[in-house]
Amino acid sequence: MIPVEPFTEQVVFQRPRAMSATPTTYCPGCMHGVAHRLVAEAIDELGIRERAILVAPVGCSVFAYNYFEIDGVVAAHGRAPAVATGLKRTQPDKIVFTYQGDGDLASIGIAEILHAAGRGENLTVIFVNNAVYGMTGGQMAPTTLPGMKTTSSPLGRDTRTMGHPMKMCELLSQLDGAAFIARRSLHSPAEIRRAKKAIVEAFKTQMEGRGFSMVELLASCPTNWDMKPVDALKWIETHMVPIYPLGDYKTRVES
Amino acid sequence: MAKQLMKGNEAIAEAAIRAGVEAYFGYPITPQTELLEYMSKRMPELGRVFLQAESEVAAINMVYGAACAGRRVMTSSSSPGISLMQEGLSYIAASNVPAVIVDVMRGGPGLGNIAPSQSDYFQMVKMAGHGDYKPIVLAPATVQEAVDLTVLAFDLAEQYRTIVTVLLDGMLGQMMEPVELPAMRALPATPPAWAITGAAGRAKNVVVPFRLQADELEALNFDLQRKIADIARREVRFKEYFIDGANADKVHGDRAELIVVAFGAAGRVALSAVKAARQQGIRVGLHRPITLSPFPDERLSQLADEARGFLVVEMNAGQMLEDVKLSVGGQAPVRFHGRMGGQVPMPDDIAQEIEKLDGMTSRPIDHKIEGPVVLRAAVGPARKPETGRN
Amino acid sequence: MMHYDFVFSGFGGQGVLFGSQLLAYAAMEAGLHVTWIPSYGPEMRGGTANCTVVISDEEIGAPLVRHPSAVVALNYPSVEKYEPQVAPGGLLLYNASLVLRPPTRVGIHCVPIPASDVAAELGNAKLLNMVMLGALLQITGVLPIGTVEQSLEAHLPARRRDMLEANKLALRRGAELAQEPLVAA
Numbered sequence: 001m002i003p004v005e006p007f008t009e010q011v012v013f014q015r016p017r018a019m020s021a022t023p024t025t026y027c028p029g030c031m032h033g034v035a036h037r038l039v040a041e042a043i044d045e046l047g048i049r050e051r052a053i054l055v056a057p058v059g060c061s062v063f064a065y066n067y068f069e070i071d072g073v074v075a076a077h078g079r080a081p082a083v084a085t086g087l088k089r090t091q092p093d094k095i096v097f098t099y100q101g102d103g104d105l106a107s108i109g110i111a112e113i114l115h116a117a118g119r120g121e122n123l124t125v126i127f128v129n130n131a132v133y134g135m136t137g138g139q140m141a142p143t144t145l146p147g148m149k150t151t152s153s154p155l156g157r158d159t160r161t162m163g164h165p166m167k168m169c170e171l172l173s174q175l176d177g178a179a180f181i182a183r184r185s186l187h188s189p190a191e192i193r194r195a196k197k198a199i200v201e202a203f204k205t206q207m208e209g210r211g212f213s214m215v216e217l218l219a220s221c222p223t224n225w226d227m228k229p230v231d232a233l234k235w236i237e238t239h240m241v242p243i244y245p246l247g248d249y250k251t252r253v254e255s
Numbered sequence: 256m257a258k259q260l261m262k263g264n265e266a267i268a269e270a271a272i273r274a275g276v277e278a279y280f281g282y283p284i285t286p287q288t289e290l291l292e293y294m295s296k297r298m299p300e301l302g303r304v305f306l307q308a309e310s311e312v313a314a315i316n317m318v319y320g321a322a323c324a325g326r327r328v329m330t331s332s333s334s335p336g337i338s339l340m341q342e343g344l345s346y347i348a349a350s351n352v353p354a355v356i357v358d359v360m361r362g363g364p365g366l367g368n369i370a371p372s373q374s375d376y377f378q379m380v381k382m383a384g385h386g387d388y389k390p391i392v393l394a395p396a397t398v399q400e401a402v403d404l405t406v407l408a409f410d411l412a413e414q415y416r417t418i419v420t421v422l423l424d425g426m427l428g429q430m431m432e433p434v435e436l437p438a439m440r441a442l443p444a445t446p447p448a449w450a451i452t453g454a455a456g457r458a459k460n461v462v463v464p465f466r467l468q469a470d471e472l473e474a475l476n477f478d479l480q481r482k483i484a485d486i487a488r489r490e491v492r493f494k495e496y497f498i499d500g501a502n503a504d505k506v507h508g509d510r511a512e513l514i515v516v517a518f519g520a521a522g523r524v525a526l527s528a529v530k531a532a533r534q535q536g537i538r539v540g541l542h543r544p545i546t547l548s549p550f551p552d553e554r555l556s557q558l559a560d561e562a563r564g565f566l567v568v569e570m571n572a573g574q575m576l577e578d579v580k581l582s583v584g585g586q587a588p589v590r591f592h593g594r595m596g597g598q599v600p601m602p603d604d605i606a607q608e609i610e611k612l613d614g615m616t617s618r619p620i621d622h623k624i625e626g627p628v629v630l631r632a633a634v635g636p637a638r639k640p641e642t643g644r645n
Numbered sequence: 646m647m648h649y650d651f652v653f654s655g656f657g658g659q660g661v662l663f664g665s666q667l668l669a670y671a672a673m674e675a676g677l678h679v680t681w682i683p684s685y686g687p688e689m690r691g692g693t694a695n696c697t698v699v700i701s702d703e704e705i706g707a708p709l710v711r712h713p714s715a716v717v718a719l720n721y722p723s724v725e726k727y728e729p730q731v732a733p734g735g736l737l738l739y740n741a742s743l744v745l746r747p748p749t750r751v752g753i754h755c756v757p758i759p760a761s762d763v764a765a766e767l768g769n770a771k772l773l774n775m776v777m778l779g780a781l782l783q784i785t786g787v788l789p790i791g792t793v794e795q796s797l798e799a800h801l802p803a804r805r806r807d808m809l810e811a812n813k814l815a816l817r818r819g820a821e822l823a824q825e826p827l828v829a830a
Contacts, residue, residue: 050455055320065461071451073323073462076346079316082308086320086328087451089304090278094453112316115309260666260673260681430682430708431666433673527706601711 016040018049020069029229031186031219032060035128036067038192039099042199043070046207052095053087055080057109059101060134078109081116084123095206097124102143103133106166110142113172120177120211124202127168127214130221131240138224142166145243150224165243169216173249179211181250185218187236191246198248210255218244258433263398263423266434267331267357268293270405275440276355277326278304280317282336285369286425287359290331311336315343315356322352323462325450327409327443331357333425334375335366344418345384349464349475351482353412356390356420357405359428362597370597371425371520376574379420380547388479390418391486392547394518396494398432404545406437415486422547424570426520426599487549496526497533498540498558511540513612514558516579517568518544521600525568528605535606537613547575555582563616565589566608568600588616647677647702649787650710652727653774654695655719655740660774664717665696668778671788671796672700680708693722700787715785717777719760724748728755738781738823740773756784756823763818769808772815779819790820 015021019040026032043049049070056064058077065072075083080098088096105113105127116123132150133139139152143165147156173181180202184195195217202213218240220232227235261269268290271279279298281291291307298305304321308314314330321328332340337358347354360375362368380392391411395401401423408419446452451460466472498511517525522543529541542558544551559565564587567576573591580589592608594600653665665681672679677700684695697713699705715736716727721744724737728748731737737748741757748755758780764772782790794813801809 051453053451053453062465065463069454069459071454071460073320073350073451074464075319076316076342076464079312079319079343082313082316083320083323085306085313086278086280086317086322087324088320089306089317090321090324090326090328091452111309112313115313258673260670260679426682426708430680431669432680432705433678523705524707524709526704530706599709601709602707603711 016044018043018052018069020067022066024067025063026060027221027223029220029222029232030060031130031217031221032064032128034186034192035099035126035195035217035219036064038196038199039097039126040068041196042203045200046203048095048203048207051093052097053091055084055087055096055098057098057100057104058135059104061099061101061128062135064099078104078107079112080104080109081112081121081123081125085116085119085121088121088123092122095124095203097126097203097206099126100128101134102127102129102131102141106142106168110166113168114175117172117175117178117212117214120179122206122209122211123213124206125212125214126199126202127216128219129168129216129240129244130219132221132224134221134224138221143168143244145239167244169214169244169249172212172214175212177212178214178250179252179255180205180213180248182214182248183216183218183244183246185236185241185246187218187220187233187241194246208255210252216244218246258435260431261398261434262289262429262431263401264289264359264428265293266398266402266436267405267421268297269436270402271329271355271409272297272301272303273437273439274406274409275327275442276303276329276409277442278306278318278321278328279330280306280308280314280321280328281330282308282311282314282332284311284333284336286361286371286428287331287333287357289428290357290359311339312342315340315347318354319343319347319350319352322347322354323350323451325446325452327353327413329355329357329409331359333359333361333369334363334372335361337375337378341378341384343384344390345386345388346464347418348384348388348390348479349386350462351416351478352462353416354418355405355408355412356418358420358422360422360424362595368597369425371427371570371599372595372597373424373519373521373570374572374574374595375422376547376569376571379422380550380575383418383420387476389483389548390420391415391490391549392420392422393492394422394522394545394547395427396519396523396543398427398430399434400545401427402434402436411490415482417482417486422519424520483549490546491549491551491554492545493551493554494543494545496529496541496543498542510561511538512561512563513537513539513566513609513616514562514564515539515541515566515568515605515609516544516555516575517541518547518575521568521570524600524602525605527602528568528609531602531606532609532613535610537609539609539613544575550578550582552578552582555579556584556586559583559586562587564612566605566612567591568605568608569593570599571595588612647700649698649700649715649785650713651698651700651781652695652710652713652716652730653698653719654693654716654723654727655774657694659719660771661694661696661719664774664778665698667793667796667800668700668781668788669698670800671793672698674796674799675788675792677702678705680705682708693720693726695723715781717781718744719773719777720744721746736784738777738784740777742773754784756780758819758822760819763822764815767811767815767818769811772808772811775812775815776819776822779816779821780823781819782816783820783823790816
């Protein structure tokens with residue numbers, strides 16, 4: 001018999017408890033998977049998995065409830081903040097968050113997001129901004145950059161007739177009810193680490209009852225942008241960040 | 256308990272509170288605003304949730320959220336606001352969560368006016384949103400009935416996990432009558448097992464109002480249809496006056512020959528007309544549906560076997576009329592008297608219509624149509640000469 | 646069978662709502678069926694308010710009537726509006742202090758009550774609704790004055806409690822003024 005060397009395994013990386021084992025349906029190079037993981041890690045670290053409730057939007061992330069091991073509801077297009085309000089007001093001890101895209105949040109759901117922030121609704125919003133409608137095939141969103149070609153602005157967004165990008169962090173941070181408003185990007189590992197910290201801070205804001213919190217995440221959509229994933233990440237940095245500057249737009253400590 | 260004199264809107268609010276409503280979300284609109292205002296005062300007093308939403312669109316989605324949480328929840332609005340809620344109602348229906356909606360109807364279309372109307376029958380009874388489903392619709396005709404049906408609405412909503420609408424009009428919302436309120440119920444101790452309350456010590460719960468695959472969505476639809484059929488079997492309610500049985504008139508014999516069909520406020524106005532017509536010796540009775548969905552079609556079909564004719568009275572252009580015609584199935588003539596735009600039909604006008612119906616159907620009638628049964632539909636009703644028509 | 650339908654009509658602020666509601670409370674407390682409905686919607690114009698009260702000993706159908714059995718008109722626009730609508734043989738009780746052109750319709754009882762003047766004599770112009778209600782009770786016999794006084798005690802808003810006795814007095818003064826036997830015009 002050859003003696004077996006004692007072997008110990010050290011786990012250095014694993015799926016967060018708040019994340020399910022279901023493979024996602026997202027396109028190759030899509031940033032939703034990264035954003036989901038950051039949210040799940042934050043939930044694990046804060047120990048709130050058993051009281052976290054997700055409100056999923058209409059859009060690519062309509063399936064988000066599949067990818068988290070937490071309770072979840074799918075809302076109508078744009079209405080996630082209203083649905084979350086109903087969930088949170090009746091269960092103030094739960095941690096309720098919406099996960100919304102830019103068409104959902106900044107276009108059809110503009111009234112709901114503004115009033116949730118205005119009321120200081122004690123919710124957390126994860127806002128993924130990739131400058132297009134993803135699920136319906138890359139149409140122009142309120143967040144589409146000037147000149148950007150989409151399937152509904154084939155010659156590029158002409159601001160004279162199609163308007164200007166809606167800057168949601170800038171807008172919402174003006175409201176007294178908003179407690180924590182930050183914009184981060186997912187285009188590099190360093191930015192992803194910063195995004196994670198902001199998400200943790202947003203959940204903490206809710207846990208401490210300080211009011212409305214939102215983290216906007218600049219993300220790529222290689223499929224609808226018609227770019228290679230790596231090029232798409234570079235494009236976030238070179239084209240999106242100048243229009244949507246990163247940073248904390250509102251950090252209110254008291255409730 | 257001593258009776259109280261209460262406005263319909265306020266009585267409904269108090270009834271909901273006593274039935275244990277835990278959250279109310281709404282938006283101001285005449286003629287239901289007293290309901291919202293009453294809730295804004297009483298709900299916080301009781302430590303329950305009141306929130307004035309930014310729109311009816313938001314209000315119904317807040318209702319959806321609270322319903323997903325397994326909480327007893329309601330909203331109220333009036334016709335244009337109810338139109339805005341159709342999207343949320345469809346999601347609630349697809350998700351099989353309970354919710355109570357109060358619609359105090361006003362004149363339409365468009366901004367219409369704030370006067371009483373019954374023109375939401377189609378939008379609430381037939382569908383309430385896109386897709387294939389039917390909410391339960393309860394139509395009170397008195398303030399006391401509004402109270403009783405509001406309590407029932409919460410029970411039915413939870414029993415069947417469905418939308419229940421209390422459908423009334425501005426007249427009933429604004430008028431005062433003596434009411435006996437129910438005792439205050441205890442709130443439910445724990446939310447139901449399916450509720451979205453956080454996955455503590457159990458597998459996660461999800462509420463998903465879509466099925467991407469056609470076979471799965473059809474299965475969801477079959478479930479909804481089974482629920483609707485179950486409700487239709489068990490929950491039909493109506494009230495009859497002077498038709499037969501205990502309501503039979505001692506003077507005029509045991510069965511009405513003419514049947515007036517009317518719901519809600521029109522139903523109570525029709526009662527005055529029916530009484531007046533009976534004074535004239537006309538053997539007429541009133542059938543007042545209380546559940547508009549499920550509709551009392553079997554009972555009306557049964558009445559049609561022997562009745563000489565029907566008169567439908569509504570505060571609209573003839574919406575329930577279609578259901579009455581389907582139920583009567585051509586066995587007897589069906590006339591209609593409707594007022595629109597916020598006009599309330601008056602008893603003497605309805606009494607005149609009853610006289611006309613009496614005149615046009617006074618010859619002995621054989622309702623049986625000769626010929627093969629397959630031709631019945633094509634032949635249509637045994638029409639009488641409409642001599643009484645202006 | 647007992648069945649009354651009354652319309653109360655006047656300017657906003659003349660106490661149409663409270664006067665008619667008090668009658669509805671009294672009917673309820675006397676164990677009768679009653680409905681009270683305010684004008685709202687298309688009728689609510691020109692600053693006049695009106696309410697319909699139906700009192701019956703059986704289930705009430707229509708809460709609105711085209712031809713009320715009695716109308717209490719607190720101002721001239723109300724007389725103008727309701728004079729043609731009163732049921733034949735019915736009652737038009739009007740505030741003679743403000744209605745300078747008396748109604749002339751034949752076949753109804755038109756009864757003038759100088760309600761504003763009497764209210765002023767009693768020290769508060771707002772008592773005119775009670776004067777008119779007292780007269781209505783006296784003429785129609787729908788409910789005893791004592792029943793209405795009890796309801797007044799129960800339902801006079803807390804901020805008006807100091808006016809309780811004055812209200813009762815106004816009711817009785819109205820009843821006295823209406824004691825003359827009625828003759829159809």
